[in-house]
Amino acid sequence: xxxxxxxxxxxxxxxxxxxxxxxxxxxxxxxxxxxxxxxxxxxxxxxxxxxxxxxxxxxxxxxxxxxxxxxxxxxxxxx
Numbered sequence: 615x616x617x618x619x620x621x622x623x624x625x626x627x628x629x630x631x632x633x634x635x636x637x638x639x640x641x642x643x644x645x646x647x648x649x650x651x652x653x654x655x656x657x658x659x660x661x662x663x664x665x666x667x668x669x670x671x672x673x674x675x676x677x678x679x680x681x682x683x684x685x686x687x688x689x690x691x692x693x
Contacts, residue, residue: 620680624664628684631657 634657638650666672 618676618679620683621664621666624661624666624680625684625687627657627661627664628680629688631661632681632684632688 631654634650634653638647638654641647641650
């Protein structure tokens with residue numbers, strides 16, 4: 615799976631999704647989370663509709679690898 619080349623914009627979308635999900639998880643139970651939930655939905659739609667996935671043979675494993683690489687990228691940029 616390491617032979618896949620993910621476009622930077624797709625990696626950035628996934629990293630933004632991960633940050634948003636983390637922010638949402640850190641909110642208290644009664645906090646207003648509508649903005650974060652809407653952002654998460656919007657990012658999910660943009661990731662799903664990205665042209666990268668239009669190529670035949672892009673599997674579920676590619677989506678897992680995308681999340682793994684975006685998480686690694688987020689750690690590097692956060693440091």
